[in-house]
Amino acid sequence: MPIHAPASHALTDVTASDSTLRRFLHGLPGVDAVGLEARAASLGTRSIKTTAKAYAIDLAISMVDLTTLEGADTPGKVRALGAKAVRPDPTDRTTPSTAAVCVYPDMVAVAKEAVAGSDVKVASVATAFPAGRAALGVKLADVRDAVAAGADEVDMVIDRGAFLAGDYMKVYDEIVAVKEACGTSSRLKVIFETGELSTYDNIRRASWLGMLAGADFIKTSTGKVAVNATPANTLLMLEAVRDFRAQTGVQVGVKPAGGIRTSKDAVKFLVLVNETVGEDWLDNHWFRFGASSLLNDLLMQRQKLATGRYSGPDYVTVD
Amino acid sequence: MSDKPKNTEKAEPRRLSVFKTYKLYVGGKFPRSESGRVYEVTDPKGNWLANAPLSSRKDARDAVVAARKAFGAWSGATAYNRGQVLYRVAEMLEGRKEQFVHEVADAEGLSKPKATAQVDAAIDRWVWYAGWTDKIAQVVGGGNPVAGPFFNLSSPEPTGVVAVLAPQESSFLGLVSVIAPVIATGNTAVVIASERSPLPALSLGEVLATSDVPGGVVNVLSGRTAEIAAPLAAHQDVNAIDLAGADDVLAKELEIAAADNLKRVLRPQPVDNADGVDWFATPGIERMTAFLETKTVWHPTGSLGASGSSY
């Protein structure tokens, strides 16, 4: 039984029925893969130096969703991560905090405690992450658990099986239901697992589907499959949020996740943001990096800029 | 090989030279034979030169796995990139020319000038094929003027993994003349070196490893040609076989085995004279086309609008 969209934007008709939704998504302009990748690569050649680099590194640090999503996570590990998120570089207090820590639902309470008193948010993956293969009831319970434990943000995965089978309304209804379970206090990030959607046309359709259903953020990947965030799929999603705002007035955030490990990579993504959607998104309310090892590389680069010496892994904390 | 047995007999060496251990070249690495066995390699007069690995069928199997794994990226590389890589092989060989002159002279019992001519020609052969990578499609492919509203284009594509029996007599020029055309077009190769003179082939592996040729694109095995060739000819994941180094009897046997999965077979080249095949002759394109498939794509063109109007 379809759940009706709460969305109050200009595109409500689109989600009136399965066939209107399908027609709308299939009517989106196509994506030429070669052209898209060439544009992403060309922006990747921007040379970001000195003051611009310092700005970008601090901005990137402030956008990190510092993540641990392992079967072996323990309260100790999560507390350490929380401390690192609040104060990434204990030797330099001017270093910004990260945007959030990202954990499994059962670790939310621990994480909340660890970041208490700071601006750092707690994000929780839910909805049977990463596969998303569970009954809707189970997924919603997962979300409610996380929200009840105090998650500021919920990172859900879409049902890729349903999407690839063309059952867009099922995917839509599920997002709407999860959004409802998030209530008004938690922001919802919708993960498409772009590596499994495989084509750029699908990524564009999924982006619009997610935004129509009320996503606060659209996110590339779980970090658990072979292909995660790439400059091209992130560029495509940035184009989608840009066009969605142009049509509806609603601004949606973007989160590339997985595979972004170096400062150089992170800066390239920020260039994509800067030259595709501009300043309005250059803020951790609207753009995030889902990453773990990226933070230490950013910190080492930051130290290099401050001291003029190349830093080494012994001079950043391992948490 | 230069200062192995011969020199030690003549003058008192100032120092004891270091012998090289010859190893196989498989998947970009230099393993010993899985069999743990070696065989003696001698010059035409019977003087010992070195021990070479005696490859087993398992080595052949491993080499096919490596070649298959390398095929996707190598066949997917641009023709321009493959040309650059092949040219790099020529550059690297030029720098190690002396070594190959010695090895070829020892292996084939040639004078230094004759061996030099062989190596020079082999280097130039890499250059020849480096130039072919981005031209063969223009020579054997093209648009076809079909009688209908269709765009129709034929292009060559590499067939896959090619087993190559290197010529027995020409240990280096012959070897290069059969490897280069196979990989120029994007195939990957499992090469069985000349049984009697495998050392230049094994050394070529070292050059390929430092020439930007991705690991697995060329795999070099030494040992008994017939023993290694049999499992390759029967292998279901090998797409083609070049029988250059097989005698008539072996060639027939292998061609029969190859029929099982319809491998493309390139039969031994007819001999030019009493000395066998003249590997100095400028090659044609046959050694490339033997291992190319032709793919033809149709696409409707139609007219511009519903009216069917046309200019």
Next chain:
Amino acid sequence: MTTENMDKQPSNTNNPSSSTDKQSSGMNKRSSAFEYAPAPESRAIVDIAPSYGLFVDGEFTEAADGKVFKTVSPSTEEVLSEVAQAGSEDVDRAVGAARKAFDKWSALPGSERAKYLFRIARIIQERSRELAVLETLDNGKPIRETRDADLPLVAAHFFYYAGWADKLDHAGFGAHPRPLGVAGQVIPWNFPLLMLAWKIAPALAAGNTVVLKPAETTPLSALFFADICRQAGLPRGVVNILPGYGDAGAAIVAHPDVDKVAFTGSTAVGKEIARTVAGTRKKLTLELGGKGANIVFDDAPIDQAVEGIVTGIFFNQGQVCCAGSRLLVQESIHDELLESLKRRLSTLRLGDPLDKNTDIGAINSPEQLARITALAERGEAEGAERWSPACELPSAGYWFAPTLFTNVTQAHTIARDEIFGPVLSVLTFRTPEEAVAKANNTPYGLSAGIWTEKGSRILAVAGKLRAGVIWSNTFNKFDPTSPFGGYKESGFGREGGRHGLEAYLDV
């Protein structure tokens, strides 16, 4: 256009940043924008001498009459060097040297000629950053382009034709095709080294010797190329470089001992050359002007089409003969496309060509700037609507802001004349037939673009266009294996690919 001047586009984003409920200023909000600090490529990599001679018979020499001219950097007007100016006596000497060198050069085995060309290709690759900086200084185009487009293509071109030198029998022109003799080549200033490569590589591969005149505003990279020929050990006289003006070019074209003329440049000069060689046995190829149509259908991949339009007209400041200078957009998506296009133009970065983040460099010369300015003014005077992004132009040097004209019809001068600058004329069409009719409605026929996701439409439209190069869902793509050249008044003959050999062989 640098970020500080970024034009905030009035788009249909009804209420941008403030409309959404969750937009509570964000956490850790940063006040400053992401401004790219200057990132200049080092000039130190290139050592420009205060003066250069002509390169004749393997030596640098002064002009017979001692004349020199100055070459300046268009982005700063700084004098880069003083260059000997070839006159007819020098042309005579250079043709003589080329003639003398021809017998031996053409008699070399193809495989040996190939190796010379491979050497040149490799040295160009080795020195490519130096040459990129030099080209940027002398031409004014952004280092991003010389580094990522010009130089890689130059090396690739030599690499490709090197491979043909010993394979001419396979090129499809019969057995043992013979070279023509001495090739006289005159090239333009928009891609100085690339045009040199397009001319010299196939000529040498086929066994000809050459006398080449670079443009008077961009002689330096050709003279550096002369040095590369020396490093490669190329025999004397095989390549001769004569910097100079139109009179030197005319002398080369008219020289009785020149067997082949190749020219890239304006259609007017091309016609003059065609008249000059009339009645001789000289073989001629011409690569001339264009007024390329970039046709965007309503089912195009729109974001990529916008990039293609930008590349089509703003690559090299639009100083490209195959530029997509006429945008033909299907009326049903005109407004939406124009809005995207304007938003995109506002992110272009104009300025110091040596800055690695510069997208738009300087116009090559004051003469060219005057021509572009005059034609743009004509566009306005004829009633077209002119638009440029907010854009501060540097005070020194020759600059022109990216410009687009809407409400343009076939009758406007800016829809008919080649502007050869960063000026796009936007026209509309309703049906594919109309698009093709308008695209073909020009004496030129060099290039065209087609943007649609529908394959059969691409092929149907391409089939009807009278142009030598058709790009679909891409634009301004070049490759040494791909023939390039025009229909109609855009010239004749093809450069690049197997077809490019024909111009230098007696077939």
